[in-house]
Amino acid sequence: MTSRLVLRMFLMISCLCPSFQQEPPFVYNGFDQAGNNLHLDGGARILPHGGALQLTNDTLRQMGHAFLQQPIDYNSSEPVSFSTHFVCALLPAGYASGHGMAFVVSQSTDFSHAEPTRFFGIFNTSSNESTPARVLAIELDTSLAPELKDISDNHVGIDVDSAVSKLSANASYFSDKEGRSIEIKLLSGDPIQVWVDYQGTTLNVTLAPLKTEKPSRPLLSSASINLTEIVQGRRMFFGFSGATGSIMSYQYVLGWSFSKTMATLQSIDISKLPKVDHPSNKHESSPLVLDALLSLIACLVLGLLVGVYMYRRNLYAEVREEWEKEYGPLRYSYKSLYKATKGFSKNEFLGRGGFGEVYRGTLSKSREVAVKRVSHEGEEGMKQFVAEIVCMRSLKHRSLVPLLGYCRRKRELLLVSEYMPNGSLDHYLFDHSITSLPWWRRLAIVKDIASALSYLHTEADQVVIHRDIKAANVMLDAEFNGRLGDFGMSRLYDRGADPTTTAAVGTVGYMAPELITMGPSTGTDVYAFGVFLLEVTCGRRPVESTLSAEKRFLVTWVCDCWRRSCLVDAKDPRLIEFSSGEVERVLKLGLLCANLVPDARPTMEQVVQYVNGNMALPEFWPHSPGIGVLTPMALSPARLTIPSPSLSSSSNNSMFVTHSVVYGSGR
Numbered sequence: 001m002t003s004r005l006v007l008r009m010f011l012m013i014s015c016l017c018p019s020f021q022q023e024p025p026f027v028y029n030g031f032d033q034a035g036n037n038l039h040l041d042g043g044a045r046i047l048p049h050g051g052a053l054q055l056t057n058d059t060l061r062q063m064g065h066a067f068l069q070q071p072i073d074y075n076s077s078e079p080v081s082f083s084t085h086f087v088c089a090l091l092p093a094g095y096a097s098g099h100g101m102a103f104v105v106s107q108s109t110d111f112s113h114a115e116p117t118r119f120f121g122i123f124n125t126s127s128n129e130s131t132p133a134r135v136l137a138i139e140l141d142t143s144l145a146p147e148l149k150d151i152s153d154n155h156v157g158i159d160v161d162s163a164v165s166k167l168s169a170n171a172s173y174f175s176d177k178e179g180r181s182i183e184i185k186l187l188s189g190d191p192i193q194v195w196v197d198y199q200g201t202t203l204n205v206t207l208a209p210l211k212t213e214k215p216s217r218p219l220l221s222s223a224s225i226n227l228t229e230i231v232q233g234r235r236m237f238f239g240f241s242g243a244t245g246s247i248m249s250y251q252y253v254l255g256w257s258f259s260k261t262m263a264t265l266q267s268i269d270i271s272k273l274p275k276v277d278h279p280s281n282k283h284e285s286s287p288l289v290l291d292a293l294l295s296l297i298a299c300l301v302l303g304l305l306v307g308v309y310m311y312r313r314n315l316y317a318e319v320r321e322e323w324e325k326e327y328g329p330l331r332y333s334y335k336s337l338y339k340a341t342k343g344f345s346k347n348e349f350l351g352r353g354g355f356g357e358v359y360r361g362t363l364s365k366s367r368e369v370a371v372k373r374v375s376h377e378g379e380e381g382m383k384q385f386v387a388e389i390v391c392m393r394s395l396k397h398r399s400l401v402p403l404l405g406y407c408r409r410k411r412e413l414l415l416v417s418e419y420m421p422n423g424s425l426d427h428y429l430f431d432h433s434i435t436s437l438p439w440w441r442r443l444a445i446v447k448d449i450a451s452a453l454s455y456l457h458t459e460a461d462q463v464v465i466h467r468d469i470k471a472a473n474v475m476l477d478a479e480f481n482g483r484l485g486d487f488g489m490s491r492l493y494d495r496g497a498d499p500t501t502t503a504a505v506g507t508v509g510y511m512a513p514e515l516i517t518m519g520p521s522t523g524t525d526v527y528a529f530g531v532f533l534l535e536v537t538c539g540r541r542p543v544e545s546t547l548s549a550e551k552r553f554l555v556t557w558v559c560d561c562w563r564r565s566c567l568v569d570a571k572d573p574r575l576i577e578f579s580s581g582e583v584e585r586v587l588k589l590g591l592l593c594a595n596l597v598p599d600a601r602p603t604m605e606q607v608v609q610y611v612n613g614n615m616a617l618p619e620f621w622p623h624s625p626g627i628g629v630l631t632p633m634a635l636s637p638a639r640l641t642i643p644s645p646s647l648s649s650s651s652n653n654s655m656f657v658t659h660s661v662v663y664g665s666g667r
């Protein structure tokens, strides 16, 4: 009963005893359980997670000591010897880091006289043989101190009483596999294994990287170390010391095994060792490269973004001027047109007219429009043209193709008008692969166009001359009603030019002779309308160069037929059901309108009356003056290039005329 109580009390006392000393041999795989056994001072501390023993951090002129609480006593009958194995890691804290750490055997743990920096927190400047520090140190030195006779900034040394090493060597290990020494970088941050063995008077120091067996050859071996002499007795403290100066490193001990004899030394379990934050020396060694790389990437990304922005800006670039403000509501953004036409894609291409390419577009709310791109050199006259175009928007007639708005870009004008689902009339007349239109429909279209042209000539606020009446400019809506389009377009090409050159704009075969000398007038529109009547009825172009001489020119041929009293034979052979009276009336009206003498032509108001049968045609004959006579231009279209509008400085004009010549001379 009493013995139990005594045992209990003994256990309690021994547990409470703060200076409980773990006798060697011992091993620490991390120091989280070693707190009570170690005496720490300076910057030394055991890190909370994993238990790495940190001797120094990135504080200037710092010392850190970690010693066994109790000294180890050697009794008089046992030899003074020890074997130790520890794993340490030195991490750089900056581009040049120091100073290093040491394994220390010391007379006392009082280092109040010691200095940091190259003295490792154990020696001072006056430590030498005459004033000995009573210390044996194995230094892992990472800075070069020439006054201490250091051999390099990466060496291991045996120090006795002084920071001037008794023996030192560049850090390396002997690889038994390769049979040679391999350098070790102490300050790499990688864990390093160190073995220190002392027996008799021989002290061996061996290094190796982690996961490498202890090399058979030590790095340092000194045969003249008398430890009892150094520490002045058989009682000695074992531990570690580290120091920083103006250069710093994080210095850690991760595991420690210690024994009085080599045979009883326990091995360290590497897998249980704490990890320390590796400052990834790859990044450390190449911050400039990394910075450069990052800046390069940033530049590339920025460049790409700017490129995309510039591309889009350029893609959607428009020309907008002050005077256009009043037309604001009519202005379409290029971006919206670009999107509506799917980037002016081939699938949306409707056709090529004399003035540009036409595309189908779908604006928001699934509204279909036709977008015509008109190339245009220079800005001169543009203001007037846009003003006219916009003015034409006020023209309201059911047989006109409504203009919805416009957009301007550099060298380009875009006109947005209502989409005509059935395309232009010329396809139905000249393309024999398409079912031709019956007579009643052709007549209805002729009436539509006559009424529209009459409106332009008389009913609009000011006289509007179309200048380019032809089947190709007559559009068909969903119900096949004729709609006159493209009015005013030729205006774009005669701005500010000499009237004599101006005059020739139009399409060969439809151009009245006086255009050259007088310029466009309602009379020239009537002439073109006359040719239009003939082509609608006969289903052929005004000039077909492939046909025989007597048939080649529509006007003369129709007149010939009349002269031979078989006028109806001139009609389109594809017409089956028709009224001969109506066909004859329309053909005669065509010839009347295409009279060579301007004054002999009817006005559009009269034409509307004639075409509707409200008024009888005037009396005239195939041999009446001016009837069935060709315009000089139609006779020799090649000559047209000389007085052509190409003289008016625009390259588009010559392009246009070339096109017209090709058109006029038949396809």
Ligand SMILES: *[C@@H]1O[C@H](CO)[C@@H](O)[C@H](O)[C@H]1NC(C)=O
Binding pocket: 042, 043, 044, 045, 057, 058, 059
């Ligand atoms: C470095 O160690 C000193 C002394 O232990 C401590 O006061 C300081 O806070 C530590 N610095 C850092 C950054 O941990």
Ligand SMILES: *[C@@H]1O[C@H](CO)[C@@H](O)[C@H](O)[C@H]1NC(C)=O
Binding pocket: 075, 076, 077, 078
């Ligand atoms: C000295 O220590 C050894 C082992 O530590 C022990 O075996 C021996 O008995 C001790 N001798 C004396 C005189 O205490």
Ligand SMILES: *[C@@H]1O[C@H](CO)[C@@H](O)[C@H](O)[C@H]1NC(C)=O
Binding pocket: 125, 126, 127, 128, 129, 130, 131
């Ligand atoms: C040792 O240091 C003391 C004090 O600095 C000095 O007086 C002495 O000459 C030194 N001795 C040797 C051998 O360097």
Ligand SMILES: *[C@@H]1O[C@H](CO)[C@@H](O)[C@H](O)[C@H]1NC(C)=O
Binding pocket: 113, 114, 123, 124, 125, 126, 127, 131, 132, 133, 134
């Ligand atoms: C250097 O350290 C020794 C003991 O190691 C001490 O006696 C001496 O006073 C110290 N010298 C200076 C200058 O601190």
Ligand SMILES: *[C@@H]1O[C@H](CO)[C@@H](O)[C@H](O)[C@H]1NC(C)=O
Binding pocket: 151, 152, 169, 170
């Ligand atoms: C130690 O390394 C340094 C450079 O790293 C070299 O200059 C020096 O010669 C080496 N010393 C020995 C003893 O190998």
Ligand SMILES: *[C@@H]1O[C@H](CO)[C@@H](O)[C@H](O)[C@H]1NC(C)=O
Binding pocket: 197, 198, 199, 202, 203, 204, 216, 217, 218, 221
């Ligand atoms: C020290 O190293 C030498 C050479 O390898 C070896 O012969 C000796 O036994 C070692 N001594 C100790 C105490 O490890």
Ligand SMILES: *[C@@H]1O[C@H](CO)[C@@H](O)[C@H](O)[C@H]1NC(C)=O
Binding pocket: 200, 201, 226, 227, 228, 229
């Ligand atoms: C070490 O030094 C002490 C005292 O100077 C001496 O008694 C002892 O014999 C020496 N030991 C060896 C192994 O030389």
